[in-house]
Amino acid sequence: MGQTRHCKQKTAMSWPCVGEAGRTGDWRTLRPVVDPEKCVAARKGKIVCMQCWMFCPDNVISRTAPPEIDMEYCKGCGVCVQVCPSQAIEMRPEHAEDVAASTKEEASCDR
Ligand code: SF4
Ligand code: SF4
Structure with missing residues (x-):
């Protein structure tokens, strides 16, 4: 099997990197x-x-304790929220108008 042009890998594959998209x-x-x-991880102070x-x-999440999220590249997809076993991540509205809208929505649901 031939090699790809600029790489020593023998098969075609992609490598993850920050901000791929x-x-x-x-x-x-x-x-x-x-x-x-x-x-x-934050509670234990270890990379677990x-x-x-x-x-x-x-x-875009660092392998550190606690994990840090690079918001310049985060797409807000919510996958991290779904996979976290401790419900330690929550999605919050990004813009002030979204905060106002969600507060209004919550208030109308309380009635
Ligand atoms: S919201 Fe999506 S892109 Fe952002 S940190 Fe979580 S999983 Fe990654
Ligand atoms: S998945 Fe949740 S508990 Fe695990 S390191 Fe990430 S934020 Fe912490």
Whole structure:
């Protein structure tokens, strides 16, 4: 089997890298926020769990305790929230108008 042009790999494959899909800009509506009180890695002060790091499709979560999210590239997809076993990540509205709208919506649901 021949080699690819600029690489010593023998088969075609892609490598994850930060911001594979480019900078997010201002279109994201929700942003993930890690609660260090609930995060296993933050509580233990060790690189454990790391499900968020492993499954983030944009590879923008650091492998650190606590994990940090590069908001310049995060797409707000919410995968990290779904895979976190401790419910330590929550999506919060990105823009002030979204906050106002969600507060209004919550108020109308309470009636
Ligand atoms: S919201 Fe999506 S892109 Fe952003 S950190 Fe979580 S999994 Fe990664
Ligand atoms: S998946 Fe949740 S508990 Fe695990 S390291 Fe990430 S934020 Fe912490």
